[in-house]
Amino acid sequence: MRKYLLEVGVPTEKIILEDQSRNTFENFMFSKEKILADWEKSGHTGQPQILFATSNYHVMRASLYSKRIGFSAQGIGAPTSLYFLPTALIREYIGILSYYRLITFLLLVVEAFLAYFLAF
Structure with missing residues (x-):
């Protein structure tokens, strides 16, 4: 991503x-520490303006994680090779279901409940 940011x-x-970090959430947690340390070292006050770089298919989920840790951040997506895109989109879909795991679980339970009782 550094290379991409330099290119743009x-x-x-x-x-x-x-x-x-080992995952996106850890990446934001560790980055938050580094960003705030750099922000304070520079003598700034208030909230920093943050632009993060990730793969273009991953910007939405990364934005959700940035909000979860209390950052107002904007994402910029680097291009993804077409051969990798189907796999990446499936992974993101599963990641978003995991992010909203409680809602996903409740919807699955309601759907199973309705399917069972409407079958009779």
């Missing part, structure tokens, strides 16, 4: 890398 004109000094 983002200055090197504006890019903060995070390389310890």
Whole structure:
């Protein structure tokens, strides 16, 4: 993503890398620490304006995670190879169902309940 940001004109000094996370939520948690430390070190007050880079298919779910940790962030999506897109979209669909797991579970229970009782 760093390479992509440089290609689209983002200055090197504006890019903060995070390389310890294992998933998107951890990435935002670790990035939040780095961003706030850099923000305070620069003498700024208030909330920083954040632009994050990810794959174009992943921007929506990443935005959900940024809101969950309390950041108002905008996402920029890097292009994805067409051969990878079907797999990536299925993965994102499952990821969003997981993000909303309680609602998903309740909908599945209601659907099973209705299917069982409407069958009679």
